[in-house]
Amino acid sequence: MKIGIHGLTSCYGCQLSMAVVKRILDVSEKFDIKYFYMLSSAGKIEHVDVAFVEGSVSTDEDEKELRMIRENADVLVAIGSCAIHGGVQSILFSEGIGYEEAFKTVYGDKKMDYNGRIAQPLDKFVKVDYRLPGCPPEEEEIMYYLATFAIGSWPEEKDYPVCAECRRAGNPCILIEKGEPCLGPVTVAGCDARCIKYGIPCIGCRGPVSDVSWFDSLAMSFRDRGMDKEYVKKRMAIFASRYEGLNEMIDKIYGD
Amino acid sequence: MRYLKLGSRNIDEFLGRISNYGDLYAPQKISEKFYDYRKVEDISQVEFNYNRTITPAKKYFIPPKHEMFEFDMETGEYTETMGDVKPFVLFGLHACSIVALRILDGVYLNEYPDKYYAARRKAGIIIGISCLPDEYCFCNLRRTDFVDIGFDLFLHELPDGYLIRVGSERGHEIVDENMDIFEEVSNDDIENFKKFEKKRHEMFKYEGSFDNLRYILELTENSPLWDEESEKCLGCGNCTMTCPTCRCYDVQDLPDIDGKHGKRIRFWDSCQFRSHGLVAGGHNFRETKKDRFINRYVCKNAYFYPLGTSYCVGCGNCTYFCPAGIDFLKNLIKIRDVVGEVAHGEQ
Incomplete structure (x- = not known):
């Protein structure tokens, strides 16, 4: 089975996670890896059974490359928060800041040899067949996704939040107990509530649970615990700025 | 004794x-x-x-x-x-x-x-x-x-x-x-x-009996209370995970990367999750958050016939551990009053 592992604009952390799985030798034996830029610059985009794509579309070149990957892949898997939701770099979207303004703030009058834009997730451009969430994804899930493809099957995506794993793990709930701004109720599970186990509220790095993240309910819960709108909005937007209706859900609770 | x-x-x-x-x-x-x-x-x-x-x-x-068993995809055998x-x-x-x-x-x-x-x-x-x-x-x-x-x-x-x-x-x-x-x-x-x-x-704060609740719930599925309360719900599953009688589980087969072996695991599921009611063909028994919300109320208040009690044992966990502050007991009391006219004769 042929696979390709690609990276658009991102930190390359997802690819790194895939490169350092403990059983990388078994993976390389099972799959004919046609493209994996992080490991070798020799690869070129050609037909594969499954293409894994990390990163968000943040330049014209990203879009071109993504379309080419899609055309050459039977199955396309978006890996990580950037590819699935646009990632941290799309935070400007929910703040209503345009690309020109953002560029100027960071780089001043400098010129770049690419055309940038506010980051967008893959599904704004191409059909995404499966999502492998994480920032970066967990090794267990990487192996599960690869193994299902290896036997000609497909992965079952989690559609429930971190809370479920947090309760299964027997952690105390720090949102209820301490009023911590935990995004566990709206963040897709898979991390076994790692941060909360150490008393750190979930920041939502794995991204929202697709279609069933109730940011309005959570905003209400935060509001009732004394958190103000600006704070809540900023925190929720870090990894979910592209989630449909995010701002409206927050406005509904706090008022415009 | x-x-x-x-x-x-x-x-x-x-x-x-x-x-x-x-x-x-x-x-x-x-x-x-x-x-x-x-x-x-x-x-x-x-x-x-x-x-x-x-x-x-x-x-x-x-x-x-927990893991149930390991299986061999070539021989079709499994080992506990x-x-x-x-x-x-x-x-x-x-x-x-x-x-x-x-x-x-x-x-x-x-x-x-x-x-x-x-x-x-x-x-x-x-x-x-x-x-x-x-x-x-x-x-x-x-x-x-x-x-x-x-x-x-x-x-x-x-x-x-x-x-x-x-x-x-x-x-x-x-x-x-x-x-x-x-x-x-x-x-x-x-x-x-x-x-x-x-x-x-x-x-105890309340006296009386909840024995008629199952039927009152069935009769009041159109009450606005369900819209209001389910709107607050996070769908996070804390209520069912902390419930001593919720027992739904999900089963998943995890193939090994070698493509030959695998294991079957089982873990706590929740009727508050969308995939809980999802069946072949993409149909879903409980499509909306409100459907899922009502489901728990009806399920918990149904009778467990061998004991003659409801599936809810009245521990208060689902309320105490709800991050959205949804009060199960208050809602049950409220729903009895919503249909006060009907329920009065029965009490």
Whole structure:
């Protein structure tokens, strides 16, 4: 089975996670890896059974490359928060800041040899067949996704939040107990509530649970615990700025 | 029934003795406000006075996540991996938790026999303890605030120790083998036991019966209450995960990267998750959050016929552990009043 592992604009952390799985030798034996830029610059985009794509579309070149990957892949898997939701770099979207303004703030009058834009997730451009969430994804899930493809099957995506794993793990709930701004109720599970186990509220790095993240309910819960709108909005937007209706859900609770 | 007394001075000794029968698990303080069952490494950590644990005792019989077996995709054979379950002692269950286990028994032992559950249930020694309700408790409305079966030993608080009821053959064996730490029950003990029971009854916030709730719920599915309350819901599943009788699980096959082997795992699921009602063809029995929200209310208030109680034991966990502050009990009371005109004649 042929696979390709690609990276658009991102930190390359997802690819790194895939490169350092403990059983990388078994993976390389099972799959004919046609493209994996992080490991070798020799690869070129050609037909594969499954293409894994990390990163968000943040330049014209990203879009071109993504379309080419899609055309050459039977199955396309978006890996990580950037590819699935646009990632941290799309935070400007929910703040209503345009690309020109953002560029100027960071780089001043400098010129770049690419055309940038506010980051967008893959599904704004191409059909995404499966999502492998994480920032970066967990090794267990990487192996599960690869193994299902290896036997000609497909992965079952989690559609429930971190809370479920947090309760299964027997952690105390720090949102209820301490009023911590935990995004566990709206963040897709898979991390076994790692941060909360150490008393750190979930920041939502794995991204929202697709279609069933109730940011309005959570905003209400935060509001009732004394958190103000600006704070809540900023925190929720870090990894979910592209989630449909995010701002409206927050406005509904706090008022415009 | 056989009654004994355990004097205050022998409590530590008692905990030491029962840990001879297997690994001891008991409620312990795990954070500022919360308690949970944990393996006892130090008996001074055992909590005798607690209201509720964040994980119900079901976790010892239906683990949150466990492997069922390994399989070979080439030969089609599978190998059980659970092995023998070592005996263990579960100390400090409240009456509602014991009834909850009996409800699970009805489903996992009688209705659809489950060998994983049966093996763990057989290995577990259950020691109950009396409790006083807080404002979240309504086990009295569910008639689960006192148990007469389902435990090996049950400890009732006295000013100077515990009155013990022996509830099983194994319970008799345990006391027989440790008679040196028990005493006869005196008249004073009986009076104190009655006083405690009276105090316990007086502390409940609500009186009455919820026996008609199932039907009222079915009759009021169009009430605006469900829109208002489900709107607040996070769909996070905290209510079902912390519920002592919620027993839905999901099963997943995890193939190995070699493409030849794999294992089947099972883990706690929740009717509050979208995929819970998802079936072939993409159809969903409970498409909306509101559908899923109502489902839990109806399910919990349905009758568990072998015991004549509802599936809800009135522990208050789902309210106490709801991050959205949704009050299950208040909603049930409200829904009875919404149809006051209809319900009045029935009461």
